[in-house]
Amino acid sequence: MIACLEPLQVLIFHEGTVRLNSLPFKLDDFDNTLIHVTNVRQQHKHREFDSETVLKWSFENLGRYVADTLRLADEHFIEQELKPQLKQQLAFVVRAGLEALRSHPINGLFFGLFGADIILDDQLRPWLTEIQKGPGLDFDDPIKQRVVPPMLTEAVSIVTEIQAKLRRGEGIKHLDNAVGFEWVINDA
DSSP: OOETTTTEEEEEEEOEEOHHHHHOOOOSTTTTHHHHOOOHHHHHHHHHOTOOOOOEEEHHHHIIEEEEIIISSSHIIIIOOOIHHHHHHHHHHHTTTHHHHHHHSSSSSSOOEEEEEEEEOOOOOEEEEEESOOOOOOOHHHHOOOOOOOOHHHHHHHHHHHHHHHHTTTTOOOOTOOEEEEEEEEEE
């Protein structure tokens, strides 16, 4: 979430969704969307899709899988390794696009809620593949039902707090309503 451009304030929600493929990844059969495309709707369209397959996890599920099943990291992987790398990548992208973002606000205020798609490779390195202007905010699965409502509620509270503080001439370095969000950039 880009909460403000002047000063630049960018936050990431503490929880996200992890999309999975129906079948394990392998470097062949590129036409098989069950192997190569994590888009849930695309998975559902495949003639061999099993409707009982779980296609979304929480960060907690991913952390357990990486630690207990793959044994590639410990139980703190999400907080200590993944999120810091994601924040670094997101900060880079936002700063790279800052001039384009500044050209859009009519009254100087800006709010943007974006989605980011990341792929983890076999060494658990995150690769940012795209930023979406319109993140998926539907409630089509239990993970999103748990993540989206509190994220949206808090996003509105944060932006409302920023605008109120700016109208009163107060600083916005500290935001009382930023509880479930974590700072990516806080130039206030």
